C-alpha cells in the first residue's frame with residue numbers, strides 16, 4: 188500500500204460512515220402501481236414524494252440498495268445554477284446562450300435558482316438532518332485567461348444579483364484559499380453544501396412516511412413493455428403493471444431504455460477524504476468554509492467535511508471507471524499541487540461514482556414512447572435533479588405547470604449507442620488542453 192493511504196483506507200464513500208445505503212424497509216415488488224419509478228436516487232425519490240402527495244400509488248424499483256448510485260457518493264456541493272449548461276470549462280460562456288437564445292437560457296437559470304429554494308424547503312419541511320448550509324462557493328481561475336472569462340460572464344451568472352457573485356483578484360486570493368495555485372476567482376454567495384448521504388436518507392425516510400409509496404430494493408428493471416393503456420415492468424423477475432413509468436437512472440442508465448442510453452454519457456467522478464487535520468490547517472486552506480471548484484476541463488472540486496475535520500477533494504480524471512485507489516493516487520497528486528502542505532497527509536477514503544453528461548450539457552425531463560424520464564445531471568444534480576424529480580412527478584400527476592425544461596430536444600449523436608469508447612481520447616484531449624491553457628492562457 189502506498190504511504191499516501193491510511194492502512195485502513197476504504198473504497199466506500201466517506202459519507203457512508205453516517206448513512207450507508209441499505210435495503211431496509213424494502214417490500215416485495217407489488218402486482219400493480221399507478222407509477223413505477225426506476226432508480227432510487229434524489230430524482231426518483233423526489234418524484235415519488237410529489238406523486239404520493241398528489242394521491243398517486245407509487246412503486247420505486249432499485250437495482251441494488253436504496254441510494255447506492257451517485258446520490259450518496261457526491262461532493263455535496265449545492266449549486267443554484269452556476270453549473271447549468273456550462274460545457275467543459277466553467278470559465279467559458281455557456282454554449283447554450285447561442286444555441287437557445289438568452290431568454291430561454293435565462294428561463295433555465297431561473298429554474299436552477301428555484302432548485303435551491305426547493306431543496307431548502309424540502310430539507311425544512313421533511314426535517315432532514317443533513318448539515319445543509321448556504322456558505323458560498325469559490326470558483327478558482329486555473330489561468331489568467333480563465334479569470335478574465337469569469338469576469339466577463341459574471342453578470343449572466345449573477346442573474347440580476349440573485350447569485351451574489353463577485354470577483355476576487357489573485358492578490359486577494361488568500362482571503363479565500365490557502366494556496367497560490369490559482370489566478371484569483373469568483374465568489375458565488377448563493378451556493379451551499381450538505382451531507383449527500385444524509386440528505387438521501389432523509390428523502391428515503393420521507394418516502395417511508397408516505398403510505399402511497401412502496402420501496403423495492405434489489406429489484407433491477409430489465410424490461411418495460413407497453414401493455415394496454417399502461418406498461419408491464421419486469422423488476423427482479425416479477426411483473427408489475429403500471430399506468431406510467433419514470434426512468435430516473437441518470438449515470439447508471441444501462442437498462443432498460445436503449446433510447447435514454449443513447450442520450451446520456453456515463454462519466455466517472457472521484458473523491459478522496461483526508462485523515463483528520465488540525466483545525467488551524469483547515470481554516471488556512473479553505474478560509475470561509477466555502478465549497479471550491481476550479482475552471483479546468485478536468486475540474487477539481489473540494490470542501491471541508493461537515494464535522495470540520497477533513498478535506499474532501501474530488502475531480503474528474505480519466506472519465507472512465509477505474510480502481511478507486513488508482514483514482515485516489517491521481518487526486519492526491521492534484522490536491523498536493525494546490526496544497527503542498529498536505530503532502531504528508533494520508534487518505535482514509537477513495538471512491539468513485541457515475542454522473543450523466545449530455546450532448547447539450549443540460550439535464551432533461553420529458554416523455555418518449557409514453558415513458559417519462561429525468562436524466563442528465565452533467566455532474567451537478569444535488570439541487571437540480573431533486574428539483575427535476577419533483578417537476579416530472581408533478582407533470583406525471585397532470586399538474587398544469589410549465590417548466591423551461593419542457594420540450595427541450597434531447598440530442599444524441601450518430602453511431603452513439605451508450606458505449607463510451609471515445610472517453611479515453613476525450614479525456615486525453617481535455618488534459619492536454621488544460622496543460623496548454625495553463626502554459627499560455
Ligand SMILES: Cc1cc2nc3c(=O)[nH]c(=O)nc-3n(C[C@H](O)[C@H](O)[C@H](O)COP(=O)(O)OP(=O)(O)OC[C@H]3O[C@@H](n4cnc5c(N)ncnc54)[C@H](O)[C@@H]3O)c2cc1C
Nearest residue numbers: 226228229230250256257258261262264408540564568569
Ligand atoms: C463522485 C461524484 C461527485 C458529485 N458531486 C456533486 C456535487 O458536489 N454537487 C452536485 O450537485 N452534484 C454532484 N454529483 C452529481 C449528483 O450526485 C447526481 O447528479 C445525483 O445524485 C443524481 O441523482 P439521480 O437520482 O438522478 O441518480 P443516481 O443517484 O445515480 O440514482 C440512479 C439509480 O438508478 C438505479 N438503477 C439504474 N438502473 C436501474 C435498473 N435497471 N433498475 C433499477 N434501478 C436502476 C441505480 O442503481 C441508482 O441507484 C456528483 C456525482 C458523483 C458521482
